[in-house]
Amino acid sequence: MAEVGVLCRKELKDLSRSRAIAMLLVFLSAVILLSVLVAAADYRVKLAEYTAYADALKAAGGSPTPPPNLFPLQMLRAGIEYLEIVGSLFAVILGYGLVAKEKGSNTLQLLFTRPLGRHAFAGGKILATVIVWLVVVAALFAVVALAVLLAGRAQLAGQDFLRLAIAAAHTWAYFIMWSLLALTLASLTRQPASGLVLALVLWLVIVLVIPQIGDTMDPDNQVPGGLFTSLQIDRTNEKALLTHFASYETGRDFVEQTSATKQYERAVFAYLGVKTQYNQVPLGAVWDATSHNSLWLLTTSVFTVAAAFLSTTRETLLRKLP
Amino acid sequence: MTDMAIQATGLVKQYGGKTALDQLTLSVPRGEIFGLLGHNGAGKTTTVNILTTLLPPSSGTASVAGRDIRTQPAQVRRVIGYLPENVQFYDNLTLNENLMFFAQLSGVQHPAARIRTVLDIVDFPGHEREHMGTFSKGMRQRAGIAQAILHEPAVLFLDEPTSGLDPQGVATLRNIIIRLNRELGVTVFMNTHLLGEVTRTCTSIGILGAGRLIYQDSISATLDSFPGQDSLEEIYLSIAAGTPS
Numbered sequence: 265m266a267e268v269g270v271l272c273r274k275e276l277k278d279l280s281r282s283r284a285i286a287m288l289l290v291f292l293s294a295v296i297l298l299s300v301l302v303a304a305a306d307y308r309v310k311l312a313e314y315t316a317y318a319d320a321l322k323a324a325g326g327s328p329t330p331p332p333n334l335f336p337l338q339m340l341r342a343g344i345e346y347l348e349i350v351g352s353l354f355a356v357i358l359g360y361g362l363v364a365k366e367k368g369s370n371t372l373q374l375l376f377t378r379p380l381g382r383h384a385f386a387g388g389k390i391l392a393t394v395i396v397w398l399v400v401v402a403a404l405f406a407v408v409a410l411a412v413l414l415a416g417r418a419q420l421a422g423q424d425f426l427r428l429a430i431a432a433a434h435t436w437a438y439f440i441m442w443s444l445l446a447l448t449l450a451s452l453t454r455q456p457a458s459g460l461v462l463a464l465v466l467w468l469v470i471v472l473v474i475p476q477i478g479d480t481m482d483p484d485n486q487v488p489g490g491l492f493t494s495l496q497i498d499r500t501n502e503k504a505l506l507t508h509f510a511s512y513e514t515g516r517d518f519v520e521q522t523s524a525t526k527q528y529e530r531a532v533f534a535y536l537g538v539k540t541q542y543n544q545v546p547l548g549a550v551w552d553a554t555s556h557n558s559l560w561l562l563t564t565s566v567f568t569v570a571a572a573f574l575s576t577t578r579e580t581l582l583r584k585l586p
Numbered sequence: 587m588t589d590m591a592i593q594a595t596g597l598v599k600q601y602g603g604k605t606a607l608d609q610l611t612l613s614v615p616r617g618e619i620f621g622l623l624g625h626n627g628a629g630k631t632t633t634v635n636i637l638t639t640l641l642p643p644s645s646g647t648a649s650v651a652g653r654d655i656r657t658q659p660a661q662v663r664r665v666i667g668y669l670p671e672n673v674q675f676y677d678n679l680t681l682n683e684n685l686m687f688f689a690q691l692s693g694v695q696h697p698a699a700r701i702r703t704v705l706d707i708v709d710f711p712g713h714e715r716e717h718m719g720t721f722s723k724g725m726r727q728r729a730g731i732a733q734a735i736l737h738e739p740a741v742l743f744l745d746e747p748t749s750g751l752d753p754q755g756v757a758t759l760r761n762i763i764i765r766l767n768r769e770l771g772v773t774v775f776m777n778t779h780l781l782g783e784v785t786r787t788c789t790s791i792g793i794l795g796a797g798r799l800i801y802q803d804s805i806s807a808t809l810d811s812f813p814g815q816d817s818l819e820e821i822y823l824s825i826a827a828g829t830p831s
Contacts, residue, residue: 374673380691
């Protein structure tokens with residue numbers, strides 16, 4: 265076990281000084297922050313419009329309608345989309361690099377002529393991945409929460425912070441999954457670049473292609489702004505209407521559910537209230553509705569941990585040296 | 587306790603249908619600086635990889651410092667040091683951090699003190715805090731030797747240690763290898779193409795041809811046995827061509 269700690273510490277030190285990783289993370293932070301700032305500006309405009317309307321109505325002796333559903337965590341929609349697309353791509357690159365640089369610099373031979381345990385190398389790499397993403401995701405969500413509070417001038421309740429923490433935990437599992445998938449593929453291929461190409465193909469299918477197919481098949485997406493909204497069909501009638509297309513909707517849902525990205529998005533959007541039907545809904549109810557998404561994401565992440573642990577062994581790595 | 591640092595019997599290594607080593611039998615006594623010579627593809631690196639437990643042999647047996655590479659690979663790894671060709675190390679870490687990492691992995695008891703000692707041995711003080719990404723090839727090789735002897739190995743394996751070094755770098759490395767052997771009693775097993783260096787550094791040589799050991803003797807006996815040849819290069823070429831004079 266001590267060897268795992270030694271390998272993990274080395275990896276963390278190495279990663280913390282990597283200019284390429286630092287640049288990727290700064291870029292990711294910047295685009296997420298920018299997306300929150302844009303959403304915050306929009307949020308402030310809507311809030312100001314409502315306040316002006318309410319003040320004017322009160323001055324005229326009337327009573328304004330209740331405030332619109334301005335749920336501040338909805339500001340994170342674009343940020344979460346960046347995380348699921350750009351963030352996962354960075355996670356792939358990080359995971360690939362963990363093995364590729366060892367293969368490319370002949371340090372594997374140095375490591376494996378030391379008395380290391382069979383899984384020490386994999387253990388060190390996995391532990392480092394888990395810690396790196398824990399720190400990065402925690403920092404990202406702390407910045408995002410600050411941006412919502414300061415730029416959005418929103419007030420967050422205790423439960424909102426809990427929702428943010430749950431979203432962060434999902435993001436953590438999601439990034440670990442992508443990094444360890446890339447690490448596994450880089451270990452299993454003689455040329456790590458081949459592993460990277462395979463990982464990118466999977467990334468393309470899971471992150472872009474499958475969700476796009478699901479979105480294209482969604483009847484509500486056939487008209488800009490939403491088919492049901494444009495036809496002035498409310499949520500209840502929309503549900504009643506869709507019961508006539510249950511088989512189609514089940515098929516569409518199945519396609520989407522094969523994508524870990526979609527599982528991540530559904531769960532996180534629900535907890536953050538980005539999806540209107542989960543807005544202001546208690547956490548227990550959100551869990552009841554989306555637990556299968558969270559559990560699938562968790563299962564996929566655990567599967568990649570197991571795959572990385574079993575594939576990144578001395579035997580595999582030495583057999584697959586370039 | 588055997589007097590042989592390395593003993594290999596009938597080693598065979600096959601990659602798919604290709605035979606890299608064909609019944610290689612080899613003995614290297616303790617205290618030698620042994621140079622393994624051979625054309626490209628003769629099986630030199632495969633031999634080192636098998637003896638350092640990086641590769642399992644297809645058949646045959648071998649022991650290093652009395653430990654069997656098949657049945658006691660972990661014990662073999664405790665008594666060997668290894669420097670592969672063109673090793674890069676971790677460029678984002680300093681020399682001290684790289685050495686500390688390998689010392690900790692090797693279970694060195696007092697790593698900081700041992701690092702100071704090995705840097706003195708390889709005559710490389712004053713660079714501990716420098717990132718290895720800034721090191722020249724010669725500096726990397728010295729650092730490589732330092733990492734290889736951190737845990738006081740009985741046998742040191744070097745794969746083309748002087749490849750790509752300038753003449754001064756070659757001379758420095760030669761002196762380090764000789765000092766390790768004479769002062770610390772380390773048996774050195776090196777692959778090399780530089781026959782001039784072999785004459786200056788090694789005490790004995792072996793020549794591989796098509797995966798078999800076709801010649802082995804001490805340097806002095808080799809030079810005496812081929813009176814018509816002026817250099818080890820000529821001797822090597824005549825042996826490798828299968829026409830010893």
